Amino acid sequence: xxxxxxxxxxxxxxxxxxxxGCFIVDKDLKIVAFNKAAQELTGWEREEALGKTCSEIINxxxxxxxxxxxxxxxxxxxxxxxxxxxxxxxxxxxPICFSSSVVFDKLGDIEAGIELFRDRGGDERLQTLRNHIxxxxxxxxxxxxxxxxxxxxxxxxxxxxPVTEKQREYLxxxxxxxxxxxxxITNLLELLNIESGRMRRETTPTDLRSFIKEVVDELRPKAxxxxxxxxxxxxxxxxxxxxxxxxxxxxxxxxxxDNAIKYSHKxxxxxxxxxxxxxxxxxxxxxxxxxxxxxDLPHIFEYFYRAKNSISKAGGTGLGLASARAIVExxxxxxxxxxxxGIGTTFFIRLPYKPDx
Numbered sequence: 001x002x003x004x005x006x007x008x009x010x011x012x013x014x015x016x017x018x019x020x021g022c023f024i025v026d027k028d029l030k031i032v033a034f035n036k037a038a039q040e041l042t043g044w045e046r047e048e049a050l051g052k053t054c055s056e057i058i059n060x061x062x063x064x065x066x067x068x069x070x071x072x073x074x075x076x077x078x079x080x081x082x083x084x085x086x087x088x089x090x091x092x093x094x095p096i097c098f099s100s101s102v103v104f105d106k107l108g109d110i111e112a113g114i115e116l117f118r119d120r121g122g123d124e125r126l127q128t129l130r131n132h133i134x135x136x137x138x139x140x141x142x143x144x145x146x147x148x149x150x151x152x153x154x155x156x157x158x159x160x161x162p163v164t165e166k167q168r169e170y171l172x173x174x175x176x177x178x179x180x181x182x183x184x185i186t187n188l189l190e191l192l193n194i195e196s197g198r199m200r201r202e203t204t205p206t207d208l209r210s211f212i213k214e215v216v217d218e219l220r221p222k223a224x225x226x227x228x229x230x231x232x233x234x235x236x237x238x239x240x241x242x243x244x245x246x247x248x249x250x251x252x253x254x255x256x257x258d259n260a261i262k263y264s265h266k267x268x269x270x271x272x273x274x275x276x277x278x279x280x281x282x283x284x285x286x287x288x289x290x291x292x293x294x295x296d297l298p299h300i301f302e303y304f305y306r307a308k309n310s311i312s313k314a315g316g317t318g319l320g321l322a323s324a325r326a327i328v329e330x331x332x333x334x335x336x337x338x339x340x341x342g343i344g345t346t347f348f349i350r351l352p353y354k355p356d357x
Contacts, residue, residue, distance in 0.1 A: 020118040021096075027110045029053045029069060041096075041119060043089035054115070059087040060096075068100040069113035078102070083120065095120050142185045149178045188319060201248070201330065205241040209234045212272055215253050219261060227267045230257070235275035242281065243354040245331055252324045252335075253283065256347045259320065260287035263345070276353050280333075283349040291341035300337065301325040 002010070015022060021038035023031050034049040034057075042049070044057050055063040062068065062084045072078060078101040085095050098117035105111040152175045156163060163171070216230050223230050253272070260270040268288040275282055292300060296307040304318035328335040332352050339345035 018116070020116055022114065022116045023049070023054065023057075025054050025069060025113045025115075027112070029055070029067070029113070031057060032112075038117075041088070041094065041117070042086070043092075058115075058117075060084050068098070068115065069102055069110070072100055072102040072113070073104070073110045086117075142182070142189075145178060145181050145185065149175060149182065152178065184319070190323065201245050203243050203245050206244040206246045207241050208238055208244075208274055209240065211244075211246065211250070212253070212274065215250060215257055216272065219254070219257050222258070223261050223270065226261065226264070228261055228264050228270055229268075230261075230270045230272070232272040233274075235273075237276045238274055238281070239355040241355070244351070245327075248327045248331070249351075252327050252349065253285070255320045255324055256285040256349075260285055260289065260345070260347075263287060263289035265289060279353055281349075281351045281353040283351075284346055285349075286344060286346040288344040291343050292337065292339035292345055293341050297337065297339055301335070 015033065015035050018035055018037055021041045022033075022035045023038050024033040026032050030051055030053055031049050034044075034046045038044075038049075039046055042057055049057045054069070055067070068079045068082065078099065080099045081097055082099070083095065083097050085093050087093055096117045097120045098115055100113065100115040102110055103112040103114075152171050154160065156168065156171050156175070212232050212234060216232050220230060257270060257272060264270060264287045270288075271284070271286045273284045273286075292307050296305075299305045300307060301321045301324070303322050305322075306318050325335050328349055328351065334350045335348065337345055337347045
């Protein structure tokens, strides 16, 4: 057993040695512990911070309307990896990622709260730089790709002289591959626009039943080619119409249903279901296909990532799911998947539930 004095020393070493900011507050939200990283991030010395409320020191954009400690106490929950902006003592705005939790006394009241936070400005700068480099690269490639396509089409039309059947076969193959590169560049630039917040969002009252039916009807011929049945169901709890970004959400659902058809076994089923859970609209797209290997599942929403068992199964740019995640998150939602290899996959879209008043 470790003695109580030793435990205190270990806690002190751990608390001070944390590479991220950390503070502890009492039941009145007054700071009782403030580590070295918190001092560096906020500009406040420990002696100055102790005894002040966390809102006085952190000065977060959330403090006025959403206190993580009080909300955590009210709902008996912790907050993990939330984002906000704080102002240090010099007025400088610092984007942070934070997690918070509450300790309760025997009566269920707040006894203490703890918050850990780190500067995410470096992450944003690297993301901006990466997007800028990719954007320049994509734009520079797009021009010669478009010129090449134009020249091949001119040759195919006979403007450079007669074309033999063998030459036509090769030229059409070149044109097809060229169009695939053009599509890749277009998708990549669109994805960068979404991630950078430049995507124009247009929310409109949308009848979800007709919206899902429209997606299913457009993809049904493709499904019928493989003898795959598409079933959809909208729960009665979903009040119509909903306020949605119809155009962008259609891209997401089309992509998921299209993938479900691609990776399903012939004669299988694809199911699309929508319902409401705890104030969120949940859309599920399920298949009975090849599934996603366990090791691949955490990476499927990354740029150009393809699961090992899908590379030879169907074509694509590897950007569909990355775009889907960017669109859903830009609309205040979340997307994830559950899968068992050889059994099938279900994708979940969670969006704010906003019936049209």
